[in-house]
Amino acid sequence: MSKKKPTGKNGLVYSTDPDFKFEAEDQQVVETVSPDKQLLRVRLDTKQRGGKAVTLVTGFTGLTEDLEALGKQLKNFCGTGGSVKGGEAIVQGDQREKVLQWLLKNGYAKTRKV
Numbered sequence: 001m002s003k004k005k006p007t008g009k010n011g012l013v014y015s016t017d018p019d020f021k022f023e024a025e026d027q028q029v030v031e032t033v034s035p036d037k038q039l040l041r042v043r044l045d046t047k048q049r050g051g052k053a054v055t056l057v058t059g060f061t062g063l064t065e066d067l068e069a070l071g072k073q074l075k076n077f078c079g080t081g082g083s084v085k086g087g088e089a090i091v092q093g094d095q096r097e098k099v100l101q102w103l104l105k106n107g108y109a110k111t112r113k114v
Contacts, residue, residue, distance in 0.1 A: 032062025
């Protein structure tokens, strides 16, 4: 593992062009879509988890902070642990029915169980 600090310039280290000016790419801020327009999918997953089952909520469109808040509310409702990683809310155990019930009750009308 390298101990060098990342340059933050997409690998650009040096340019011989005297008129070169580095322009960072503008990252677009994705606004959180309203709950009635979210296309969420609720599914059970056991891969890469040592045989333990987890409930995944995928398809969330919006800010990471809003997804973390949703994950926290789902974990609190189900009374279990979990996390938010890679754009997915993870709830420990087979909680598909509870998660689907909570999402539909809170306005996520286009939610489906896969």
